[in-house]
């Protein structure tokens with residue numbers, strides 16, 4: 001095998017290319033990427049990139065990039081995969097052949113109302129270029145509305161407050177981050193933002209936006225407020241059209257096995273676009289994009305590998321580090337451990353096994369949680385809740 005083609009130039013694509021070389025593959029690697037930049041990671045885009053003049057958060061140094069010896073097609077868009085001839089067509093009509101293909105097309109920001117795209121005071125955040133636009137817009141704004149109380153919306157709210165702006169968050173659901181955490185955590189996050197001076201409009205119902213030359217007006221439930229800028233963070237659209245149109249099995253994302261193989265043995269998928277069998281979702285996390293892509297690249301080289309890690313992601317907001325491990329469980333119960341400057345929320349199943357934990361400023365607890373999830377340890381809830389008890393003793 002001496003011809004690998006990668007579609008997508010994000011974190012998953014970058015780690016796959018790096019892994020292919022690290023594992024000794026010395027054939028051609030062609031990368032088709034819509035964005036003109038070298039591989040970079042997105043977490044800083046809603047954080048430092050909005051509050052400071054941060055450089056492109058490159059995945060690899062220019063020297064390491066050169067050592068990968070990649071053939072770039074960028075900016076270029078792949079528009080079709082012909083599985084029979086094993087070729088990918090680009091928007092300009094060029095056709096590239098492959099022996100193994102990795103689909104790492106990620107996701108794009110989604111607007112809940114298509115017409116909002118016509119309003120120039122409405123912005124979304126997915127790419128480095130989006131972050132540059134948002135940073136410039138925040139510099140001249142006084143009042144900002146964030147639509148969507150998920151991780152990215154809340155990080156933008158936190159960054160805008162750090163810049164001294166007035167911020168309101170509008171969320172349809174009764175709680176924040178409702179798709180990924182339970183009500184106890186949602187309330188703790190809401191408290192953080194209220195204390196940080198953010199006006200939270202939960203359960204806000206349908207929103208109506210109207211733009212005038214000097215402002216944008218957000219109407220909810222009969223009330224209208226004016227802002228300089230609206231940032232929409234209402235989730236993403238997974239970029240699965242290429243794979244779906246090529247007849248690969250898809251659901252929310254491209255269905256893959258533990259090794260990142262799709263329903264075509266010559267095609268693999270990694271990162272946000274890949275729907276992992278155990279997780280059952282497109283995880284959309286930095287750690288998954290890196291580690292699952294690493295596994296997929298090794299599988300592409302024929303190695304017997306599998307990705308079997310609990311979901312893990314983090315968020316930085318209002319000066320706090322929040323780490324989320326595992327996935328919510330139906331009929332679970334919550335145990336809270338509060339220490340002076342930190343807190344951990346444990347979500348346990350009926351047998352007191354850990355399903356999910358959310359740690360505020362407690363990164364070391366996450367390492368223990370990984371072990372408990374992997375071993376299926378039944379936990380003593382009174383010890384978990386006791387801040388004087390050393391969790392390291394639970395084995």
Ligand SMILES: Cc1cc2nc3c(=O)[nH]c(=O)nc-3n(C[C@H](O)[C@H](O)[C@H](O)COP(=O)(O)OP(=O)(O)OC[C@H]3O[C@@H](n4cnc5c(N)ncnc54)[C@H](O)[C@@H]3O)c2cc1C
Pocket residue numbers: 007008009010011012013032033034035041042043044045046076077078079104105106107125126127152239242270271272273283284285286287289312313314315316
């Ligand atoms: C603002 C922001 C903040 C985040 N913060 C955190 C965080 O704090 N913690 C955390 O765990 N995760 C965070 N994430 C999530 C994490 O960054 C993503 O899970 C990760 O970037 C996914 O990587 P990926 O390579 O799968 O997809 P992407 O990074 O989306 O890369 C896909 C690339 O493929 C390109 N592409 C798509 N279609 C085509 C095509 N047809 N042809 C050519 N190129 C194509 C896209 O333009 C894009 O460059 C954040 C994400 C964002 C957007």
